[in-house]
Structure formats: C-alpha cells, structure tokens
Amino acid sequence: MTIEQLYSLYKEHHSVSTDTRNIIPDSIFFALRGERFNANEFAGQALASGAKWAVVDEAKYATDERYILVENVLATLQDLARYHRGQLNIPFIGITGTNGKTTTKELLHAVLSQRFKTYATKGNLNNHIGVPLTVLSINDDIEMAVIEMGANHQEEIAFLCDIARPTHGLITNVGKAHLEGFGSFEGVKKAKGELYDFLKTHDGVLFLQGDNEHLREMEIQRGISKIVRYGFSSANDVIGRLEYANPLLCVSWKVHDAAVYHTVSTQLTGSYNTENILAAVTVGHYFGMDDDHISQGIEAYAPTNNRSQITRTTHNTIIADYYNANVSSMEAALANMAVIEADHKVIVLGDMFELGENTQEEHRHVVDRALAIGADRTIFVGEAFYAHQNTKAEFYETTDATKKAFRERPIVNSTVLLKASRGMAFEKLTEVL
Structure with missing residues (x-):
C-alpha cells in the first residue's frame, strides 16, 4: 500500500x-x-x-x-503525517526552547483561539511520535496550528520540522538542560537552532525575544530576513514590562509605536513567564488580532500540570513547578522567589536529571543560588543535592524522607516553591503542605 x-x-x-x-x-x-x-x-x-x-x-x-x-509502523506514521501536512495550507507555528515551551504553546492557543479555530499540541506530545500524532489530529476546518517540539539530542528538531514544516516559529530560550544528550550549552544552542535553520531555508517568520543575547546571536548567524521582535527594551516590536508578581503576574504590553500600555492580570506565577506572555501577545498581534482579544486570551489562561501553578491549601500557598527541572529553570524559579512579596518564604528543590558529568557542579551552583535568597527555610531533596549538604539548609536524600520531616516540623502560613525534575515525585509533598 x-x-x-x-x-x-x-x-x-x-x-x-x-x-x-x-x-x-x-x-x-x-x-x-x-x-x-x-x-x-x-x-x-x-x-x-x-x-x-x-x-x-x-x-x-x-x-x-x-x-x-x-x-516499519513508526516510519509509516511519520510519513503519513508528512503527507497530511502537505495538504494543509494554514500557518504552522513551531515552538521549542529549554524552558517554557508548553506554557508558551498554551498561551498562544489561548490568544489565537479568541479569533481563529486553533489546534495546539495536546499535553507534552512533542517528540518523534507526538508531533506526527499532533499533525494528524488537525482537520480541514482548523485555521491555525501551534506545534511544540522537544529534543534531547542533535538533529531531533530538524527531524520534527521536516514533519511539521513550520511557517512561523520561536525559541523561548536556551539553557542548560539534557546536557547528557547535547554535550554542552553550545550543543543546546545548535540543537534548538535547527528551528531557525528550517525557517531560514523555507523563508519563514521568526518571533524573537530581542533582548536575549543568545537567541540574537543564533539569529544573526543564520541571517533570517523575516523577524518580529518582542522583549522589554524599546528596540522591540512588542514591548512589555512586569508590573508585579505577588505571586500571580500582572504584565503590561504595547506595540512599539503605541502611546499606552495594556495591563493584563494573569493566572500565572513566575516572573520568567512574562516573556512567554509577550510571545503570545506578539503572535496574536502579527496575525491581526485586536488588543482586547489578545488580553482576554492571556487573562483566560489557567496553568495546569504543575507548571507555574498556584495551589492554595489550608495552611500555605504552593508554587507547584515540578513537572520538570534543569539549571536554567531552577535559576528562573529562584529569581521569581526573590521578587515575590510574602511574609514567609520556603524553598524546596529536588534533583535535576540528565546533566551527565555536570551533575555535581550544577547542583552545587543551585545550592549557592538558593541560599542567597534568604528564605525562612531552604530544603534540598535527592542524592545529587545531598552531596552538597551544609548547616545553612535542610537536606534529605528522598522525597519520602522530606515528607516525613514536614510532618514532624510542619510548614504553615508560607509561600512554598516546589521545584524538581518529574522523577522526584514532588506531588507527594503537597499532601503535607
């Protein structure tokens, strides 16, 4: 056949x-x-x-x-998705990056859906199986597609681009993650930059965080001609600013030549999400959406799956961000804790996986960064963190041991950051918070 x-x-x-x-x-x-x-x-x-x-x-x-x-069944599935993609004459927006891919994808879907019939990657179906399944889920009445693409080795993004063929794209950021597969930070940039390579070759449109020096360097190396910039400086096409994170974000934005800012109260926590919000605003504006619909889409989005998700219990406010973790997302989460206004702050961090030979160095760096916040309690969980124990914080080898410690010494009336790789099963800790 x-x-x-x-x-x-x-x-x-x-x-x-x-x-x-x-x-x-x-x-x-x-x-x-x-x-x-x-x-x-x-x-x-x-x-x-x-x-x-x-x-x-x-x-x-x-x-x-x-x-x-x-x-080969998998190859046939991928070939069928390629063929189907060739029959679809609609914008395909490809998203990759070290952190924030899924949140940005969801924000784009929330904004674009205010005007267009939009299909976006479900959950985390962003790999060599998930992307073909996503493409094959797009029927003839869809007007806009948002495709999340993940990778932990070189040439994976290039392969996914060959299936999804994005007409537009963005990289949220590049940082230290999956270093076992990428080899180094430069390897991360090379792998994520495969999306830029595809857009360059196929005359696509790039949405660029114009204040990110790494992304600017990657774009300049390729000489992409169609670029729409967003960020915080006046040189960008869409300009934003964080009004406050307390702990939910309030963000203002405007297009470059506009006189006034639009202020949006969100259901997101994490100051780092300001960039993801601006990305969604920029895409909506590029496709001709009016300002009110863009803001309505941002305001309507409520995070799930323990990504920048606020959970209020009887005793505490929990910032649940333990779907995944790497060095860059740890630093972003800690930077957010530094600016949040709260009477009592507690930081609970779990091991980061797939760091290879950089494991000990990067966990030690995170310990130093977390202690600098000066939280009421700072707690590290997992074997990698346990190797760097000191008297300035609490260290536990397992999540279960941490849960037991929380029962013996409860945390109350606090804003608590829970951040770890998914394998640490930090959802267990919410039961005693």
Whole structure:
C-alpha cells in the first residue's frame, strides 16, 4: 500500500489511534513498538475495540484484510503525517526552547483561539511520535496550528520540522538542560537552532525575544530576513514590562509605536513567564488580532500540570513547578522567589536529571543560588543535592524522607516553591503542605 492509498483511508475518518485503551471508533490503529511493549500483539484487540484498520510490521499478525502490513509502523506514521501536512495550507507555528515551551504553546492557543479555530499540541506530545500524532489530529476546518517540539539530542528538531514544516516559529530560550544528550550549552544552542535553520531555508517568520543575547546571536548567524521582535527594551516590536508578581503576574504590553500600555492580570506565577506572555501577545498581534482579544486570551489562561501553578491549601500557598527541572529553570524559579512579596518564604528543590558529568557542579551552583535568597527555610531533596549538604539548609536524600520531616516540623502560613525534575515525585509533598 502506498502512502497515498493509506492517506485515502485516513481521510475517511481523520483519526488514528495508538493505545488500545483509548481507541477512536473507525480509526487507523498504528501498532507502535517500545522498549517494553510490542503493539503488534494488540492489533486484534484494537480492531475488536472499534478501530477500522490496523497497521502492523510483523506478518504473523496480519491475518485478514483489515491489517495493513508495512516495513516499519513508526516510519509509516511519520510519513503519513508528512503527507497530511502537505495538504494543509494554514500557518504552522513551531515552538521549542529549554524552558517554557508548553506554557508558551498554551498561551498562544489561548490568544489565537479568541479569533481563529486553533489546534495546539495536546499535553507534552512533542517528540518523534507526538508531533506526527499532533499533525494528524488537525482537520480541514482548523485555521491555525501551534506545534511544540522537544529534543534531547542533535538533529531531533530538524527531524520534527521536516514533519511539521513550520511557517512561523520561536525559541523561548536556551539553557542548560539534557546536557547528557547535547554535550554542552553550545550543543543546546545548535540543537534548538535547527528551528531557525528550517525557517531560514523555507523563508519563514521568526518571533524573537530581542533582548536575549543568545537567541540574537543564533539569529544573526543564520541571517533570517523575516523577524518580529518582542522583549522589554524599546528596540522591540512588542514591548512589555512586569508590573508585579505577588505571586500571580500582572504584565503590561504595547506595540512599539503605541502611546499606552495594556495591563493584563494573569493566572500565572513566575516572573520568567512574562516573556512567554509577550510571545503570545506578539503572535496574536502579527496575525491581526485586536488588543482586547489578545488580553482576554492571556487573562483566560489557567496553568495546569504543575507548571507555574498556584495551589492554595489550608495552611500555605504552593508554587507547584515540578513537572520538570534543569539549571536554567531552577535559576528562573529562584529569581521569581526573590521578587515575590510574602511574609514567609520556603524553598524546596529536588534533583535535576540528565546533566551527565555536570551533575555535581550544577547542583552545587543551585545550592549557592538558593541560599542567597534568604528564605525562612531552604530544603534540598535527592542524592545529587545531598552531596552538597551544609548547616545553612535542610537536606534529605528522598522525597519520602522530606515528607516525613514536614510532618514532624510542619510548614504553615508560607509561600512554598516546589521545584524538581518529574522523577522526584514532588506531588507527594503537597499532601503535607
């Protein structure tokens, strides 16, 4: 079966499935493989659950005409997404960066949806499987697509761009993350810059944080011609300023030649999110949206999934930011704690993963930075942090040990930052805060 023939089957219902627990009726089931599973084994179950076709790459499972046998299921899924993307003549906005990708994607969706029928990456489907699934979820009545792209190795962003083919794009920032895969900070810049390479080659539009020296350098190296700049200085096309973070953000913005600022009260915490808000404002303005609709979209967005999320318990205000963590996002979270107005501040940080040979150096740096805030209590959790214990803070090897300590010495009437890599399971700590 050619990809064109497979596409004609896809067009019948515009839906694909990859999980037998959530089969979309009359969809095409793609039997993907993983380290611990082989979905070829479940193709029959998918058909029994409502799928119309099953794409497999092991002949023994292709027992009747409902099975489509291919050489590689994942490659076929990616090829189908490429083909579908080629039929869509709408703006595709690609987003990558070290921190803030998902929040920026959600903000863009919130703003653009005020005027356009917009589809954005669901959750964190931003890899070699998630991006094809996202593209294949876009039907003919969608007017705008926002595609999040993640990576932890070189050439991943280039590969995802080849599938999603962004017409517009932005890099939120570049920082120290996934150093095991990227090798160095320069490796991070090279990998994220693959989005800039694609925009340059295909005459795309770049939305640039014009005050970020690393992003400016990366753009200058490539000589991109179509650039819309946002930031805090007067040289940008959209100019913003943080009014306060207490702990929710209030941000003002205006286009370059406007006389007055528009002030927006948000449901976001974290002063670092001001840039993400400005990115969404800039994209909305570029696509001709009026100022009120842009602000309404920003105000309506409420974060979820423990990203810059405020949770108020009986005893404390919690800044839940433990979906992920790296050196750059740790520094941003700590900088935010420094400016938040609160009678009592508590900082709880958990280990950062995938730092390779830089693990000890970077955890020591974060310890020093956190202690400089002068919080009422500063607490470090995990083996990497535990190696740098001192008398100025509390150190625990595990999240469970920390939870026990919080029961013995409760935290009350405080603004508490919870920041860690996802694997530290910091949601356990909210139970005792």
